[in-house]
Amino acid sequence: xSTRRAAILFWQIAILIIVLVVWQWGFEWSKALLPKxxxxxxxxxxxxxxxxxxxxxxxxxxxFSDPAGVVACIGATxxxxxxxxxxxxxxxxxxxxxxxxxGIAAGVVLGRSDFLARVFGPYIIALNSIPRxxxxxxxxxxxxxxxxxxxxxAWLVVFFVVFFNTFEGTRAVDRDQIAAARLMGANELTVLRxxxxxxxxxxxxxxxxxxxxxxxVGVIVGEFIGAERGLGKLIIEAEARxxxxxxxxxxxxxxxxxxxxxxxxxxxxxxxxRWQPQFEPTP
Amino acid sequence: MKTYSxxxxxFVAVDNVSFDVREGEFVALLGPSGCxxxxxxxxxxxxxxxxxxxxxxxxxxxxxGKVNPRVGYVFQRDTLFPWRTVEQNIGYGLEIAGVSKPExxxxxxxxxxxxxxxxFGRSFPRMLSGGMRQRVALMRTLILAPExxxxxxxxxxxxxxxxxxxxxxxxxxxERERQTVLFVTHDLGEALTLASRIILLSARxxxxxxxxxxSFPRPRDPVSLRETAEFGRxxxxxxxxxxxxxxxxxxx
Numbered sequence: 001x002s003t004r005r006a007a008i009l010f011w012q013i014a015i016l017i018i019v020l021v022v023w024q025w026g027f028e029w030s031k032a033l034l035p036k037x038x039x040x041x042x043x044x045x046x047x048x049x050x051x052x053x054x055x056x057x058x059x060x061x062x063x064f065s066d067p068a069g070v071v072a073c074i075g076a077t078x079x080x081x082x083x084x085x086x087x088x089x090x091x092x093x094x095x096x097x098x099x100x101x102x103g104i105a106a107g108v109v110l111g112r113s114d115f116l117a118r119v120f121g122p123y124i125i126a127l128n129s130i131p132r133x134x135x136x137x138x139x140x141x142x143x144x145x146x147x148x149x150x151x152x153x154a155w156l157v158v159f160f161v162v163f164f165n166t167f168e169g170t171r172a173v174d175r176d177q178i179a180a181a182r183l184m185g186a187n188e189l190t191v192l193r194x195x196x197x198x199x200x201x202x203x204x205x206x207x208x209x210x211x212x213x214x215x216x217v218g219v220i221v222g223e224f225i226g227a228e229r230g231l232g233k234l235i236i237e238a239e240a241r242x243x244x245x246x247x248x249x250x251x252x253x254x255x256x257x258x259x260x261x262x263x264x265x266x267x268x269x270x271x272x273x274r275w276q277p278q279f280e281p282t283p
Numbered sequence: 284m285k286t287y288s289x290x291x292x293x294f295v296a297v298d299n300v301s302f303d304v305r306e307g308e309f310v311a312l313l314g315p316s317g318c319x320x321x322x323x324x325x326x327x328x329x330x331x332x333x334x335x336x337x338x339x340x341x342x343x344x345x346x347x348g349k350v351n352p353r354v355g356y357v358f359q360r361d362t363l364f365p366w367r368t369v370e371q372n373i374g375y376g377l378e379i380a381g382v383s384k385p386e387x388x389x390x391x392x393x394x395x396x397x398x399x400x401x402x403f404g405r406s407f408p409r410m411l412s413g414g415m416r417q418r419v420a421l422m423r424t425l426i427l428a429p430e431x432x433x434x435x436x437x438x439x440x441x442x443x444x445x446x447x448x449x450x451x452x453x454x455x456x457x458e459r460e461r462q463t464v465l466f467v468t469h470d471l472g473e474a475l476t477l478a479s480r481i482i483l484l485s486a487r488x489x490x491x492x493x494x495x496x497x498s499f500p501r502p503r504d505p506v507s508l509r510e511t512a513e514f515g516r517x518x519x520x521x522x523x524x525x526x527x528x529x530x531x532x533x534x535x
Contacts, residue, residue: 174362176358176360176362177362177364179330179358179362180356180358180362181375181379182350183328183330183350183354183355183356184375184376184379184423184424184427185350185352185376185379185380185427186379190379194364194375194379195364198364198366198367199364199366201366273366274407275365275366275367275407275408275409276365276409277409
């Protein structure tokens with residue numbers, strides 16, 4: 001078993017090294033070795049930068065290059081890497097949180113009420129059919145260039161995903177468990193709190209992991225279309241200057257932000273759903 | 284003292300079944316599958332509306348959807364809350380009744396002892412065997428000290444050995460506390476082991492077919508009781524009556 005794990009680790013590291021090496025030197029090598037027509041454009045650092053350039057851009061944008069003046073450097077620009085990351089992370093988190101909470105609330109209410117589900121059903125399906133990204137310019141028009149429009153965009157993307165899963169989860173609650181709770185004296189509200197919500201939680205979480213990535217997508221698209229700060233804005237600015245390495249820095253940071261948020265959701269999930277076999281804490 | 288009169292119509296599941304259960308009596312409702320014994324139980328619990336007739340607990344009529352705190356119910360299916368630990372499952376009723384945490388902890392610990400579940404208080408239901416889960420379900424109901432206990436084939440899904448263990452536990456508890464029990468089963472051996480009276484229902488539509496006193500001395504031991512001649516005689520006597528109904532069910 002451990003040899004298998006070692007083999008997996010070996011290949012993971014090997015792939016990483018190969019990709020980095022080809023990215024860094026592949027273009028020069030192929031220019032030296034191949035006829036001009038066969039040199040792959042995709043490796044051209046003008047388009048995809050290269051690891052060493054990206055690292056330098058990262059140090060410069062992140063104010064790591066001059067240790068003496070970090071504070072001055074951060075203060076110098078409005079949308080430096082630090083503020084941009086923080087702003088994007090913050091907006092993603094709030095959009096996700098509000099979207100998830102409102103999605104859960106709406107899902108539970110409609111899941112428990114057949115009447116409301118029937119009344120709102122067609123509207124929800126219609127609204128859900130709108131590609132959310134198409135609404136972003138409108139959202140920016142309404143909420144302005146600031147953080148609010150990004151949070152609203154993330155909310156739009158997250159709400160429906162969480163809503164549909166919560167709705168299904170609420171409908172799938174075991175009727176006998178509800179009957180058992182009632183027979184032990186639970187009223188409608190207690191049943192909701194102690195049976196319906198915990199039972200639907202597994203369904204809710206199945207949607208939260210994709211939802212957190214969607215929230216990030218929503219915020220970034222919002223920043224592309226109109227923003228003052230944020231990682232998406234950083235990319236747009238770098239694009240205007242045809243600076244591939246700066247764009248790559250922002251992309252990598254987004255990757256880490258995405259991983260960070262996914263890990264946060266996952267650890268919450270494995271705590272709240274620890275009663276389910278797949279989340280059993282390994283001894 | 285309870286009076287049940289239940290009449291059905293249209294699709295007749297239960298027809299004209301009428302019987303009384305006295306306080307502190309352990310009554311087994313026995314019959315072939317589909318005879319409506321669970322239906323009767325659910326109507327008594329107020330889980331199902333009835334199409335006619337009356338169900339009285341003391342002088343009070345049973346209303347559908349209105350929970351009677353004097354009645355406890357144990358399901359055939361596993362209805363434990365899988366997201367709650369054994370302790371939290373057993374303490375559920377006390378928790379929603381607003382019993383203080385120290386008192387709850389104490390009573391839950393006592394219940395866990397009674398059911399022989401020591402050491403499993405913090406386990407989640409999925410970590411337990413079927414028999415242990417049903418013990419938790421039983422204690423979850425009993426901790427609320429119901430005067431009337433409705434049980435719908437609670438041990439139906441268990442293997443023979445586990446079933447006997449459960450009979451032992453239930454007998455110990457009942458012989459000490461003497462709740463009024465209405466116990467639905469299609470297992471004659473189980474009915475004879477536990478009950479002080481067996482009400483036999485006919486195949487669908489369920490009608491009252493027979494009514495037997497089971498007067499084996501108590502405390503009973505579920506294993507040695509089965510070896511007595513008296514048990515064998517009553518078993519074959521009721522079996523004969525029950526056998527007719529099973530054959531009728533098959534013929535349908």
